[in-house]
Amino acid sequence: MSIQTITHVEYHCADADKTAAGLCADFGFTAEEFTPETSTPGASGPDEPTGQPEPGLRVVWLRQGGIRLSLASAADPDHPVARFAARHGDGVAVLALGCTDPQAALERAERHGARVLDRAGGLVAGFGDVALRFTATTATSTTATPAGAADEGGEGGPKDLLDALDHVAICVPAGELGPAVQFCEAALGLHRIFGEYIEVGEQAMDSSVVQSVSGDVTFTLLEPDTTRRPGQIDEFLDANEGAGVQHLAFRTADIATAVRTARGRGVEFLTTPGAYYDALAERLGSTAIPIETLRELDVLVDQDHGGQLFQIFVRSTHPRRTHFLELIERQGAGTFGTANIKALYEAVERQKSTAAA
DSSP states (O other): OOEEEEEEEEEEOSOHHHHHHHHHHHHOOEEEEOOTTSOOTTSSSSOOTTSSOOTTEEEEEEEETTEEEEEEEESSTTSHHHHHHHHHOSEEEEEEEEESOHHHHHHHHHHTTOOEEETTTTEEEEETTEEEEEEEOOTTOSOOOOTTOOSSOOTTOGGGTOOEEEEEEEEOOTTOHHHHHHHHHHHHOOEEEEEEEEEETTEEEEEEEEEOTTSOOEEEEEEEOTTSOOOHHHHHHHHHTSOEEEEEEEEOSOHHHHHHHHHHTTOOBOOOOHHHHHTHHHHHOSOSSOHHHHHHHTOEEEEETTEEEEEEEBOOOOTTSOOEEEEEEEEBOOSOOTTHHHHHHHHHHHHHHHHHO
């Protein structure tokens, strides 16, 4: 299959400039103006073939390391971008998949049941209102610079903090996890690499992780168990009005520095009980980052056959408490440790408890 990477992520927002300013201030992204000589991603779906920006549509590119984000907002409340933001709040509307042959990728997806939203724009329906865009990249490329993005960030810029998009977490309604995995395998050529049923108290959820052969496209798919007490996945689906991207995980080469830097800029992260760190030595043995550093920063750690991974979740500032971000550092771990997704579930539960106190 020709899918190699996620070239960029397209957000639809109520105010693209405001959202972009927050990401730049908090995480050090570099904002770059869209150039009208190129296409306009994130509008009504297709790229604009005329090369002229759509009237009333504001698009801001953000970049950092291999991460590319496109933020769009529309003045007309009937515009698809504005309707998406009104229905879901600011959120991920399109995942752009870099392919060696976008046309062949679209045709394969269509053969396996994908609904084509815009053939010229390479856009198909994905998960709820989140679409997938097949776009060109080379077979060896792990990142692609979207049209309009400059080659380099500013001096001492955000590239020093975050490196790449590690994975995308997507919530789907009960009963849709299996079909979603099948869609990813048949239509997109991804492979299921991990799965886990998670119980936290009276709540439970099921999960699967699918990944491209290149390893650069990873979706964590989450489904609530409706036979148990409603939990955070149910709440996301209700607040988001359907399936959607719950969080983006940004990979960093130095999570300790990334967390300290972001905290210094006012970013709040979810906290972790001290008992978690008290049990780490017995559970994992030695850790690549000292346990006391992990405790200081509230960073979680897990491991698989390849090594260890470290992660922390940003406290959601979304008005609906739906979308949020994660930072992750991998030291040899190629997939997810067995406690990875459970850690997310428990961390979000802690945020809810703190908010209710």
